Amino acid sequence: MLAGSIKLEKLRGALHRRHDSPPAASSRSDSKSPNTSEPNSVQTSQTQSKARGSSPAWIERMKRNHSMFKRSASPVGASSRTGRSRAPIAQTDGSCSTKPDHKDPEILPARLATAIPDMRRPSIAPTADHRLPSITSPKVKALRVPRFLKATDDELHEKYAELGSLENDRLSGKNSDDSANSQWARLDADPVLDRYSNIHPWAKNRVLLQVPDGFNNYINASPVRLVSTVSNQRDNYEAARDSYICMQGPKRETVDHTWHMFWHELSRPDEAAPGVIIMLSPTHAPHPSGVGNFEKCYPYFPLDESSPPLVINETGILGNDFHAEVRFVTRELPVAGSAVEIRKLAMVVRGKEDQEKLIWHFLYPSWPDYGALGEKNIKSIISLMEVSREKNSAENPRVVHCSAGVGRTGTFIALEFLISELQSGAWNSWTGDADPIYETVNQLRVQRRTMVQAYEQYAFLYQVLKKMWIEKYSNPSVAALTAEQESEEVSGNVAPNTSAGKDSNE
Structure with a gap:
């Protein structure tokens, strides 16, 4: 009986010492057990229940501070x-x-x-702390x-x-x-x-045709460049990333003028510097009266391998020193998920030594007059932007046109x-x-x-x-x-x- 009492007292003492002793230090100072409390805090069943039912106090303080930040006066003049x-x-x-x-x-x-x-953006004064916020x-x-x-x-x-x-x-x-x-x-x-x-x-601000004196140098086309909307780049016009020529859809009477402009405005005439034309209008559209179609753009380019070469300036309207032909070369697969027609054309200027320039022609006929593209067409128009940039040589402006060369043309350029x-x-x-x-x-x-x-x-x-x-x-x-x-x-x-x-x- 006495032995049993002694054992019971020893057991109680052990339990008491275990309860009063401090917890053992963690073997890894940089890690915490999920159940380990922050220093100077005691978790009870009451605080644990509160944590599950509402935000901890530090989150509430953060929210209050965040609201105060929003109300803080700006350090600059307002x-x-x-x-x-x-x-x-x-x-x-x-x-x-x-x-x-x-x-x-x-x-x-x-x-x-x-x-x-x-x-x-690079900071003017470097700092030692490069961590992301x-x-x-x-x-x-x-x-x-x-x-x-x-x-x-x-x-x-x-x-x-x-x-x-x-x-x-x-x-x-x-x-x-x-x-x-x-x-x-x-x-x-x-x-x-x-x-x-x-x-x-x-x-x-118009493109001037390079014709001899006494000949009409007019074509309905405008050079366009855009400068970054970022304030510290606005004054650097020469830093414009992209340049364009915006023109009306050619008429039968302006086909010669159009190809004459392409030759002179699209850089040097060699295969390493191809030009790009983006056509954003079909050649014809339904007439508003509902009877028949009317012309939105004359078909100024050879459509396929069965098309004969276009003869440029056959009548000498642009002077007697410029004679050229435009022929169809091949047609590539369309941009994925769109009805874009991609043609590779070759323009040859006749002379003592013939010169040839490659032209990529992109036809996107699905954009309606005065309208915006549907959501299903956005991906295809962005693909057209990307592919046309890839095909174009850096020194060349891209030629963009619709019917008048302002609505869809301007929207395409602005969006890109x-x-x-x-x-x-x-x-x-x-x-x-x-x-x-x-x-x-x-x-x-x-x-x-x-x-x-x-x-x-x-x-x-x-x-x-x-x-x-x-x-x-x-x-x-x-x-x-x-x-x-x-x-x-x-x-x-x-x-x-x-x-x-x-x-x-x-």
Whole structure:
């Protein structure tokens, strides 16, 4: 009996010592067991239950701090509308626009503004900490959908109307004391060479045919270049990544002029420098009356191996020193999932020594007049952009045309350029009211009137680019921030984005 009592007392003592002794140190100081508490914290059944039912206190503090950050005053001078201060930048049309400073840290709290470098661009002052910001960092807010991509239909109509007003000012000569010699001077319509009487190039920005003195050097075509919408690249016109020639769909009377332009404008005549032509209109479309078809573009190229070579300048209308032929070479498989027709053509200029130039011709007939492409066609038009760039030599502008050379042509060029801007990260830290889509369309219209002709085409740019933005940055943190921004704008905490007639042809 006594022995049993002694054993019981020893057992109780052992249990008591085990309960009072500190836990053994972990063998790995850099790892934690899932059940190990943070230092200076004690988990009880009550706190564990609370953790399962609601957010821990540190998350609540983080949320409060995050809200405080959003309310923090910007460390830079603020405008009454956007909370930003931007200097106006002179445009080529004499007007001014504003561009955001991509180094402006307005989305960060003032005390962190100089502590976190912009990870998407080289920092002026190198820092020792090159870690990417965590998803809870305020820096992630730079990936929210930019305000210009969230414009309402009413706001887009307002911007489109403002673009039209700017063009009307150019046409009326309001920006010049001498309209005849201004940048916006117009040539009289040529009923033979112009397809439409109200669509022709600015007199100061047109392609001049290289013909002998005394011959007509006119063709309805305009050189176009686009400069990045990023503020620190706006002044470098020579840095334009892509150049184009935008022209009307050739008429029977202008086939010779068209091929003469191709020869002289598409670089040197050798196989290493092929040219590219992108045709965005079928040759014929149903007549509005419902009876028969009418011509949208004359078939100015050989269709297949059965087509005889086109003889260029047979009548000598372009002078007696230029005679050429254009022949069909081969037809390639279409761009995947589209009805694009790809032809390889060869142009030979006759002389003491014949010279030959290869031309890639892309026909995309599915784009409707005045309209936007359906969602099912977006992939094919992007593929067309990519393939046409691959086929083109870097020194050559690509020739793009539809029927009038302004509606679908302008939309194609604007979309290709803006997709490149988005994919390069140019808009990652875009804030404020500035709108690069609006500015790009205005850049185009400064160089050729009526570009991106219809409202449906203008709105199409926003729809496609917003969809591509969301797809590019689709992760839970960005989705949450996008929803949060929507909520802020509805409640009035964030100002909505605001800024800034269809002809009988396209």
